[in-house]
Amino acid sequence: MKNSHPRARKRRIKEQFIEIGLLTAACSSVAITFAIIFVLLKESLNFFAEVPLFDFLTDTQWTPLFDDAHFGILTLISGTVTTTLVALAVAVPLGLTIAIYISEFASPRLREIIKPILELLGAVPTVVFGYFALIVVTPLLQKIYPDLPGFNMLSAGLVMGIMIVPYISSVSEDAMRAVPMQLREGAYAMGATRLRTALTVVIPAAFSGLAAALTLGSSRAVGETMVVAVAAGMQPNLTLNPLQPAATISSFIVQVSLGDLPHDSIGYKTIFAAGLTLLLITLVFNVIGYWLRQKFREEY
Amino acid sequence: MNRSNTKTIIRRQRLYEQLFILLGLVALLVALMTLLALFTRLAIDGMPRLNPDFFTSFPSRFAEKAGILSAWVGSFLVMFVTACAAIPLGVSAGIYLEEYAPKNRWTAIIEINVMNLAGIPSIVYGLLALGLFVQTFGFGQSILSAGLTLALLILPIIIVSTREALRGIPGGIREAAYALGATRWQVVADHLLPYSSGGVLTGVIIGLSRAIGETAPIITIGALTFIAFLPTSPFMAEFPFISFKWVLDPFTVMPIQMFNWTSRPEEAFQFNAAAAGVVLLAMTLLMNGVAIWLRYRIRKSIKW
Numbered sequence: 001m002k003n004s005h006p007r008a009r010k011r012r013i014k015e016q017f018i019e020i021g022l023l024t025a026a027c028s029s030v031a032i033t034f035a036i037i038f039v040l041l042k043e044s045l046n047f048f049a050e051v052p053l054f055d056f057l058t059d060t061q062w063t064p065l066f067d068d069a070h071f072g073i074l075t076l077i078s079g080t081v082t083t084t085l086v087a088l089a090v091a092v093p094l095g096l097t098i099a100i101y102i103s104e105f106a107s108p109r110l111r112e113i114i115k116p117i118l119e120l121l122g123a124v125p126t127v128v129f130g131y132f133a134l135i136v137v138t139p140l141l142q143k144i145y146p147d148l149p150g151f152n153m154l155s156a157g158l159v160m161g162i163m164i165v166p167y168i169s170s171v172s173e174d175a176m177r178a179v180p181m182q183l184r185e186g187a188y189a190m191g192a193t194r195l196r197t198a199l200t201v202v203i204p205a206a207f208s209g210l211a212a213a214l215t216l217g218s219s220r221a222v223g224e225t226m227v228v229a230v231a232a233g234m235q236p237n238l239t240l241n242p243l244q245p246a247a248t249i250s251s252f253i254v255q256v257s258l259g260d261l262p263h264d265s266i267g268y269k270t271i272f273a274a275g276l277t278l279l280l281i282t283l284v285f286n287v288i289g290y291w292l293r294q295k296f297r298e299e300y
Numbered sequence: 301m302n303r304s305n306t307k308t309i310i311r312r313q314r315l316y317e318q319l320f321i322l323l324g325l326v327a328l329l330v331a332l333m334t335l336l337a338l339f340t341r342l343a344i345d346g347m348p349r350l351n352p353d354f355f356t357s358f359p360s361r362f363a364e365k366a367g368i369l370s371a372w373v374g375s376f377l378v379m380f381v382t383a384c385a386a387i388p389l390g391v392s393a394g395i396y397l398e399e400y401a402p403k404n405r406w407t408a409i410i411e412i413n414v415m416n417l418a419g420i421p422s423i424v425y426g427l428l429a430l431g432l433f434v435q436t437f438g439f440g441q442s443i444l445s446a447g448l449t450l451a452l453l454i455l456p457i458i459i460v461s462t463r464e465a466l467r468g469i470p471g472g473i474r475e476a477a478y479a480l481g482a483t484r485w486q487v488v489a490d491h492l493l494p495y496s497s498g499g500v501l502t503g504v505i506i507g508l509s510r511a512i513g514e515t516a517p518i519i520t521i522g523a524l525t526f527i528a529f530l531p532t533s534p535f536m537a538e539f540p541f542i543s544f545k546w547v548l549d550p551f552t553v554m555p556i557q558m559f560n561w562t563s564r565p566e567e568a569f570q571f572n573a574a575a576a577g578v579v580l581l582a583m584t585l586l587m588n589g590v591a592i593w594l595r596y597r598i599r600k601s602i603k604w
Contacts, residue, residue, distance in 0.1 A: 011483060014485070015483050015484060015485055018485045019396075019400055019484075019485075021392065022392045022393070022395055022396035022400055023396055023400070025388075025389050025390075025392030025393040025396060026392070026393040026396040026397055026401070026410055027410065028389055028393065028455075029393060029410060029413050029414050029417055029455060029456070029459065030409070030410060030413050032417060032428075032452055032455070033413055033416070033417060035428055035432055036420065036424060036425075036427075036428045039427065039428050039431035039432055040424070040427060040428075040431075042431070043431060093327075094327045094330060094331065097323055097324055097327040098324065098327045098328055098331065100320075100324065101320075101321070101323075101324025101325070101327065101328065102324075105320075105321055105324060106324075114328065116592045117332060117335070118331065119588065119592065120335065120585060120588055121331060121334075121335050123506075123509055123510070123513075123584050123585070123588045124335075124338065124513070124581060124584065125512075125513025125514075125515070125555055125580055125581070125584055126513065126514075126515065126516075127513070127515045127555045127558050127559050127562070127577075127580075128338070128342065128513070128558070128577045128580060128581055129338070130559070130562065131342070131558070131562050131573055131574065131577055132337075132338045132341065132342075134562065135341070135345070135570060135574075136337065136338075136341050162330075162331060162334045165331050166331075193313045193314065193316070193317045194317060195313075195316055195317045195320045196313065196316075216419070219419050219421070222421065223420070223421020223422065223423065223424070224421075225421070225422070225423050225515070225516035226515045226516055226555075226559065229516075229559075230559065230562055230563065250421065250423045250516065253423055253426070253427070253516075253520060254423070254516055254519050254520070257426075257430075257519050257520045257521075257522060258519060260522075261522070263435060271427065271520075272427055272431070275423065275424050275427040278421055278423070278424060279420065279421075279424050282419060282420065282421060286416065286419055
């Protein structure tokens with residue numbers, strides 16, 4: 001097409017420009033990833049120039065803004081782990097039960113109604129959940145257990161659990177619905193009940209999808225900020241006891257950001273080191289999830 | 301195995317099944333009742349404060365005089381910046397990945413990357429924005445920084461929903477257009493985009509409703525919690541009538557205002573927090589409701 005019409009050539013050039021533009025937009029997502037890694041690493045390196053990595057990983061106190069500064073990230077990790085475990089203890093059984101019920105038992109009409117409502121649960125702003133944990137759930141728990149402090153990880157974790165139920169249930173349900181009907185029919189033909197089919201045929205076949213749901217839920221819980229910041233108090237506390245108040249990695253970042261931060265202060269650098277730790281933890285979850293998906297993938 | 305034995309087994313299995321159905325309903329009820337309890341409590345606490353003055357007053361030291369004027373204006377302007385940045389970028393990226401991208405390793409990397417971005421905690425985006433927009437680019441603690449931060453946060457949602465909407469269009473439509481000599485972009489702009497607009501719009505609304513409730517990343521970039529003035533007006537009396545000075549103004553948004561009131565010890569402020577929560581919740585639920593309705597209509601009306 002060497003001697004093509006000038007209009008055709010003009011059109012081809014336009015097409016190429018558009019394609020390059022679209023490619024640039026697609027690459028922007030990769031650029032965001034690199035920017036995140038670059039910014040976190042750069043500020044964290046400044047941090048670790050002042051605080052030895054060994055102290056960061058082994059110190060048992062976290063008092064970065066005090067005169068006697070300690071930087072033991074374990075203190076914050078313990079808060080993150082505790083709230084996440086409480087949340088998962090609520091969300092996994094609830095989410096999986098709901099997913100099995102919707103996918104294997106509920107009538108199509110009920111499913112059409114329930115799914116959007118569950119979606120709404122996932123759409124409520126997290127700060128509203130925080131208010132709910134502090135004003136409603138904590139006083140309720142205090143009736144059962146009077147010694148419970150006004151800020152505690154239990155109520156934050158419970159509310160976080162309810163919050164991530166929709167994530168776990170919708171991803172699990174998609175995975176279970178993707179299991180071919182023949183497998184179920186095979187089980188029914190052998191005389192299995194719907195429950196038995198769900199437990200022994202559908203769940204094993206959908207396991208890689210369920211693993212994905214679990215990792216998604218966990219990384220949501222690990223990164224969740226506002227519920228914890230509002231309801232769990234913000235004092236760093238090295239404990240795995242959910243009845244106590246504690247700060248998590250993310251709520252610490254919020255707490256520091258609420259004050260005025262000079263660019264070169266240690267507090268400024270500290271939140272980036274904390275953020276890097278948080279990113280690494282969610283990365284570990286994602287890698288485990290990826291590995292589980294690969295290991296248990298079933299092809300039909 | 302005798303007959304009565306079999307019957308017992310069957311009866312027992314049936315019972316298990318009934319019990320599980322009960323369990324499933326209980327699990328659903330727990331989730332739904334929590335949602336209901338949240339709505340009612342918020343409404344009971346917040347309703348007395350929800351008068352017109354609440355919407356037209358600035359925050360104040362006195363709980364009874366405080367309002368959400370600067371917060372809702374801030375939320376609105378931040379959402380505007382977010383939409384302007386995220387929609388073109390996300391839709392373009394979605395079009396490229398679905399319609400243009402060759403099936404090779406680079407495309408696979410971009411796809412995995414988009415999925416991973418969706419899994420990054422929102423507060424990490426806040427740190428990115430603090431390091432990049434606020435410090436490096438010098439946008440300061442402004443509406444522009446906040447809007448761009450939230451745009452990055454919802455970019456994966458828009459990319460994924462654009463791709464899904466495009467994937468739902470049968471290949472025959474593309475082939476028919478190509479057969480008539482249309483170029484790739486003509487196919488996309490004249491056929492695929494109009495047919496997928498409903499799906500894309502659903503994704504955009506869901507993304508924006510997520511952005512409007514986000515608190516943590518905006519706190520991280522250093523949004524002020526006490527703002528008793530409005531940003532510069534975007535409209536001017538003389539030419540060119542529209543000004544963009546407001547993008548660099550300090551601001552506050554609804555969720556931050558609510559967080560601020562929630563963390564006050566005085567009880568009177570809790571009622572303000574609840575009232576702000578009602579407004580915030582109404583905004584997000586309205587947006588989600590529209591998205592769900594839109595999706596429902598698309599599913600009903602389009603039969604390829």
